[in-house]
Amino acid sequence: xxxxxxxxxxxxxxxxxxxxxxxxxxxxxxxxxxxxxxxxxxxxxxxxxxxxxxxxxxxxxxxxxxxxxxxxxxxxxxxxxxxxxxxxxxxxxxxxxxxxxxxxxxxxxxxxxxxxxxxxxxxxxxxxxxxxxxxxxxxxxxxxxxxxxxxxxxxxxxxxxxxxxxxxxxxxxxxxxxxxxxxxxxxxxxxxxxxxxxxxxxxxxxxxxxxxxxxxxxxxxxxxxxxxxxxxxxxxxxxxxxxxxxxxxxxxxxxxxxxxxxxxxxxxxxxxxxxxxxxxxxxxxxxxxxxxxxxxxxxxxxxxxxxxxxxxxxxxxxxxxxxxxxxxxxxxxxxxxxxxxxxxxxxxxxxxxxxxxxxxxxxxxxxxxxxxxxxxxxxxxxxxxxxxxxxxxxxxxxxxxxxxxxxxxxxxxxxxxxxxxxxxxxxxxxxxxxxxxxxxxxxxxxxxxxxxxxxxxxxxxxxxxxxxxxxxxxxxxxxxxxxxxxxxxxxxxxxxxxxxxxxxxxxxxxxxxxxxxxxxxxxxxxxxxxxxxxxxxxxxxxxxxxxxxxxxxxxxxxxxxxxxxxxxxxxxxxxxxxxxxxxxxxxxxxxxxxxxxxxxxxxxxxxxxxxxxxxxxxxxxxxxxxxxxxxxxxxxxxxxxxxxxxxxxxxxxxxxxxxxxxxxxxx
Ligand code: GLA
Ligand code: ZN
Numbered sequence: 001x002x003x004x005x006x007x008x009x010x011x012x013x014x015x016x017x018x019x020x021x022x023x024x025x026x027x028x029x030x031x032x033x034x035x036x037x038x039x040x041x042x043x044x045x046x047x048x049x050x051x052x053x054x055x056x057x058x059x060x061x062x063x064x065x066x067x068x069x070x071x072x073x074x075x076x077x078x079x080x081x082x083x084x085x086x087x088x089x090x091x092x093x094x095x096x097x098x099x100x101x102x103x104x105x106x107x108x109x110x111x112x113x114x115x116x117x118x119x120x121x122x123x124x125x126x127x128x129x130x131x132x133x134x135x136x137x138x139x140x141x142x143x144x145x146x147x148x149x150x151x152x153x154x155x156x157x158x159x160x161x162x163x164x165x166x167x168x169x170x171x172x173x174x175x176x177x178x179x180x181x182x183x184x185x186x187x188x189x190x191x192x193x194x195x196x197x198x199x200x201x202x203x204x205x206x207x208x209x210x211x212x213x214x215x216x217x218x219x220x221x222x223x224x225x226x227x228x229x230x231x232x233x234x235x236x237x238x239x240x241x242x243x244x245x246x247x248x249x250x251x252x253x254x255x256x257x258x259x260x261x262x263x264x265x266x267x268x269x270x271x272x273x274x275x276x277x278x279x280x281x282x283x284x285x286x287x288x289x290x291x292x293x294x295x296x297x298x299x300x301x302x303x304x305x306x307x308x309x310x311x312x313x314x315x316x317x318x319x320x321x322x323x324x325x326x327x328x329x330x331x332x333x334x335x336x337x338x339x340x341x342x343x344x345x346x347x348x349x350x351x352x353x354x355x356x357x358x359x360x361x362x363x364x365x366x367x368x369x370x371x372x373x374x375x376x377x378x379x380x381x382x383x384x385x386x387x388x389x390x391x392x393x394x395x396x397x398x399x400x401x402x403x404x405x406x407x408x409x410x411x412x413x414x415x416x417x418x419x420x421x422x423x424x425x426x427x428x429x430x431x432x433x434x435x436x437x438x439x440x441x442x443x444x445x446x447x448x449x450x451x452x453x454x455x456x457x458x459x460x461x462x463x464x465x466x467x468x469x470x471x472x473x474x475x476x477x478x479x480x481x482x483x484x485x486x487x488x489x490x491x492x493x494x495x496x497x498x499x500x501x502x503x504x505x506x507x508x509x510x511x512x513x514x515x516x517x518x519x520x521x522x523x524x525x526x527x528x529x530x531x532x533x534x535x536x537x538x539x540x541x542x543x544x545x546x547x548x549x550x551x552x553x554x555x556x557x558x559x560x561x562x563x564x565x566x567x568x569x570x571x572x573x574x575x576x577x578x579x580x581x582x583x584x585x586x587x588x589x590x591x592x593x594x595x596x597x598x599x600x601x602x603x604x605x606x607x608x609x610x611x612x613x614x615x616x617x618x619x620x621x622x623x624x625x626x627x628x629x630x631x632x633x634x635x636x637x638x639x640x641x642x643x644x645x646x647x648x649x650x651x652x653x654x655x656x657x658x659x660x661x662x663x664x665x666x667x
Contacts, residue, residue, distance in 0.1 A: 002631040004311055004401040007252055007275050007350055008083055008151040012400055014393040015151075015351035017047030017085060018371055019317060022073050023057040024360050029069075032376075036358060037076050039372055043383065044390020047083040048357060049316070050074075051140070052157055053119065055089035055097075059136060062096055067143055074149045083151030085316075085353075086144060088240055090133045091157035092119040101128035107165035109209045120160060124232040125167040130239050137240055141247035153253040154316070155240050158279065160261055162229040164207045173202045175228045189504040190220030219422050219505040226418050230265045237272050256316040257308075259301030262421075262434070265414040267455040270308035278305045279317035279355065280344060283326050286333035286660070288643050292622045293442075295343065295641040299624065300441045300453070302347030304412060306404060307453035315344040317355040321369025321382045329367070335660035337385040338392060339639060342662040345393075346626035346637030350400050352389055396664075399635050402628040406452035407611040408444060411468035412437050413455040419473040419505050426497065427529050427549060433470050436495075436592070440469050443598040447606060448613035448625040460485045464611040467493040469589075471516070475503035479515035486519050487582025491609050494520065495589040496527065496552040519586050521559030521579030524552050528570070537566030538575040538591055543600070547575065547591035554590045565591070576601075615650070623648060623657070638663040 006012045018040075025032045040048060050073055051058075059065050077084050098105055098116040103126045105114045114121050122129050144150045162168075180186040183199050192198045197218055199205055208215050208222045215221060241253050252274035257266055259278055270276050282298045284291050305313045320337055322329035332340070341352040359370040371386050420433045444451050452463070456478040460466050466485065471494050486492050499513025508514030512524040528551045530536070536547040540563030551565065556574050563576030575590045589601070606612045614625045614636060622642035628635045640646045640657035648655050655663055
C-alpha cells in the first residue's frame with residue numbers, strides 16, 4: 001500500500017475550503033456569519049481558512065488582544081463539523097507595529113525603507129518583528145490548542161522577496177562567514193579579482209543591487225544572496241512555527257507557495273513544511289481554441305508542488321470564478337471549475353480550496369471571484385459550480401493520500417535557474433530555462449505520464465528516466481549520483497548548456513559538460529546562439545527537425561552519434577548522442593528544437609525504457625489522463641481540455657467526456 005495519512009489527522013476526506021475573512025463583516029456578523037457557514041456546508045465545504053491578515057483585529061494596539069470574534073468563528077466551525085485552517089497573521093501588520101518599530105519594514109535594494117502598507121512587507125531579521133510574531137502565534141496556539149475546529153496551521157501568506165536593511169546585511173555576512181570561513185575562500189569562490197572586486201573586510205560585503213548603483217556583476221555573490229534569502233525565509237518560518245510546534249505538536253503546518261515564483265529555493269524551503277500547499281490561478285480561455293497550453297502549465301506547477309516532497313499536497317487557493325489581477329478577468333465556462341479542481345487532485349492534491357469565500361466590499365480584491373458574491377445568496381451560477389465540486393470531492397475519500405508513483409522525473413532546479421538568469425552570453429533573456437523545461441514537460445504531458453518534478457539534490461531511485469534539460473550548473477554531488485544512477489541501469493537525458501559551472505558559478509575547467517563529461521561521453525566545445533530568424537536542423541531517424549536558438553558544437557568521446565546537424569559550418573557534426581555507461585544510457589540533445597522533435601524523441605525513449613504513459617501509444621489532442629495509486633487500485637483522471645466532446649478508450653472501454661468534462665475511473 002502506498003498511501004499517506006490524511007493531512008488533518010482523523011479527517012480522511014478531501015479538504016474543501018476557502019480563505020474566509022469574517023472579521024471584515026464584524027458589524028453584520030449576526031446576519032452574515034451563520035449564513036456563511038450554512039452556505040459553505042451546503043456547498044459541501046468542510047473547512048475555512050481564517051485569520052489570514054487579521055492582525056489588526058486580533059491586536060489592535062500593542063499588547064491588547066481580542067480573540068472573542070475568532071472564538072466565535074472557531075466555535076461556529078466546530079459546531080458544524082468543519083475544520084479551521086488557522087493562519088498566523090504575519091503577512092500584514094497593524095499600523096502601530098510599523099510606527100513603533102520601523103525596523104520591521106523592508107528596505108529595498110536601493111537601501112530605501114518601505115512605508116507602512118500593502119502586505120508581505122516585513123524584514124525577516126528584525127528582532128522586533130520576530131518577537132511580535134512569536135507573541136501572537138503563541139497566544140493563538142495556546143487559545144486554540146484543544147479546539148475541535150483546529151485542523152492545520154497556515155503560516156503567513158505567500159512568502160517572497162528580500163530585505164536589504166542593515167540587520168539583513170549583518171546576517172548575510174554572518175551567513176557568508178559560516179559558509180566560507182575565510183575571505184580568501186570567498187574571494188576565490190566569487191572570482192572577485194575580476195574588476196578589482198576583492199574583499200578585504202567582511203564589512204565591505206553588501207547585498208547585490210539590480211542596477212548600476214551597487215554590485216551586480218559578481219555572480220557568486222548574487223547566487224549566495226538568493227540562497228541566503230531562502231535561508232532567511234526558512235529561519236523566519238522556524239520562528240513562526242516554534243510556538244505552534246511546541247504547543248500543538250499534533251497539528252500540521254504549511255505555508256502557501258506560488259509555483260511560478262522563482263526567488264526562493266522551494267526544495268529547501270519545503271523540507272520545513274509538514275505539507276506543501278500552493279495557490280493556483282490559471283488564465284483559462286475556455287473557448288473553442290481550447291485550454292491545452294494553460295492546462296499543461298497548471299499541470300507542470302502541480303507536479304512541481306508534488307515533487308517538492310514527493311507526496312500529496314494541498315491546493316490552498318484557486319478562484320471559483322474570475323481572478324481580479326489577471327489581465328482579463330474571464331469567468332469560468334460551464335464545467336471549468338470542476339475541471340480545474342479535478343486537475344489538481346489528479347496531480348496529487350488532497351484538497352480544493354478557494355480564494356475567497358465571500359467577496360469583500362472594499363479595497364483591491366472586491367471583484368475577485370468568490371464562493372459568495374455581493375448578492376449574498378446561493379442563487380448564483382458560481383455557487384452552484386462550487387456545489388458541483390463539493391459533490392465530486394465527497395466521492396473521493398479513497399483517493400486521499402494516494403501517490404503518483406511516477407517513473408519519469410524532470411529535474412527543475414531553482415539554483416540552476418538563478419545561474420542561467422545571470423548568464424551573459426547565449427541568448428540573454430531568451431535563454432529561458434523555465435520555458436524550455438515546460439516544453440519538455442509538454443511532450444511528456446501529451447503522453448499521459450505521471451511526471452514527478454525534482455531538483456538536483458533529490459533522490460533518483462524508482463525512476464526509469466531522469467530528464468534534466470539545460471543543466472548549466474552542476475552542484476553538490478549531482479554528477480556523482482547521475483553516474484551511479486546510469487551505471488545501475490537508469491536512463492538520463494540532458495541537453496545543450498549542461499555542465500558549465502559549479503555551485504558558485506565558476507566555469508568547469510577541462511571542458512564542458514564538466515563533471516558530467518564521462519557519463520555523457522561527449523565534449524561540448526562551443527555554443528552557437530542564433531537570431532530568431534536563423535535555423536539549423538537535427539537529422540535523426542530519417543527525419544529533419546528544426547533546430548534553433550542554441551546549437552552546441554559537441555564531439556562524441558565514448559558516445560554514439562544518433563543525429564547530426566543539417567547545415568552551416570557544423571553540418572554533419574553530432575547533434576544527438578547516446579552513451580552506454582554501465583547498465584544504463586545517457587542521452588544528449590545538443591540543440592534547441594521544437595516540440596515535434598521532443599514528441600518523437602520521448603515517444604522513442606519511453607518505449608525503449610518501458611516507461612510509457614497511462615494510455616500507451618494512443619494520442620489524444622487536448623485530453624489528459626493522470627493517475628494516482630495506493631499500490632492496489634489505480635485512480636485514472638480523465639480530463640478534456642477542449643470545448644468539444646471527446647472519447648477515450650481505456651482497457652477496451654470507451655468513455656465520453658463532454659465539453660470541458662472530467663471523469664474518474666478506478667481500476
Ligand atoms: C494570492 C493571495 C490571496 C489573494 C489572491 C488573489 O494568492 O494569497 O490573499 O490575494 O492571491 O488571487
Ligand atoms: Zn531586513
